[in-house]
Amino acid sequence: MAERLQKIIITDEEHHLPYSKGLMATTLMATGLPPDRAYHIASVIHETLRDEGNPEVTMEHVRKTAELILEREAGARYVEIYRKWQSLATLNRPIILLIGGATGVGKSTVSTMLANRLGIIRQVSTDVIREVMRALFSPDLMPALYSSSFNAHESMRIPLPQTTDKVILGFLEQAAMVWVGIRAIIERAALERTNFIVEGAHIVPGIIEPSAFQDAYVLQMVLAVDDEAQHRSHFEIREVETEGARPYYRYIKNLSSIRKIQEYVLELAQRENVPVFHCYNLDNTVSEIVEFVINSIFGEGTADQGEVIGSQGLKA
DSSP, rough: OOTTTGGGGESSSSOOOOHHHHHHHHHHHHHTTTTTHHHHHHHHHHHHHHTOOEEEEEEHHHHHHHHHHHHHHTTTHHHHHHHHHHHHHGGOOOOEEEEOTTTTTTTTHHHHHHHHHHHHOOEHHHHHHHHHHHSSTTTOOOOGGGGGSSSEEEEEOOOOOTTTTTTHHHHHHHHHHHHHHHHHHHHHHHTTHHHHHHTTOOOOOOOOOOOGOSSSEEEEEEEEEOOOHHHHHHHHHHHTTTTTTOHHHOOOOHHHHHHHHHHHHHHHHHTTTTTTTOOSSSHHHHHHHHHHHHHHHHBBOOTTOOOOEEEEEEOO
């Protein structure tokens, strides 16, 4: 019997598979738990099932066991989020996350961690969208596409009044162009009922048209790094991780413009009621976003079609 119970089989009308600590840990991470705690709890669940002495259990029994152990190990709040997350499978509309923020605040890293925790297999950067659009439009036709978001103003050819903030104007001009591609991706994801994450500096609060999206939960948020020294360190780390593919000096040279864009985006976020998450600790940031996603959908009822969800719950 002991040898037989090395493997617990989950069996019911939909499942007939061995219990997997890895899969259970992934599910638990969707509650906001960091990976190490999630894997520990998944292991405790496995040992509990083995101690019961039944080689075959139903998925419902596994979930109830998971809830009991999750409450004991992490608290009732995580159980509530776990239950809500299980309900996401019954939604008839996809979840589309739009993650904005200035260059270097950690959007790509956070998006990858979110995708892993939430089980979202599709994500794209707005820089990739911009790169695709470059293939369609020449530098002479749309020069703003051929610069980074923080120096798009350098390609502007129309004389501007001296009082105009060229950095912000160039950033907005590029964002407006890239938004065409972002909107197409959102519409496609909604049509195919596919969960999706779109991240990038071009996700600007206020540029969304809620009425344009039917059949999808669209949740927008902004990431930020308040401390300039920490923001600078992000570029140092990124240079090491990419082996110089994204040169540090280029970003530091333009750090004042990057910080100016962040300040502007944060002002827009406050005005448009878009939540801001500060990237001081990645695990904490991701956990906060996971909880925001779950509570935005289930916390105050189900959103109507075409709603964009902000920091105060559901906003029509």
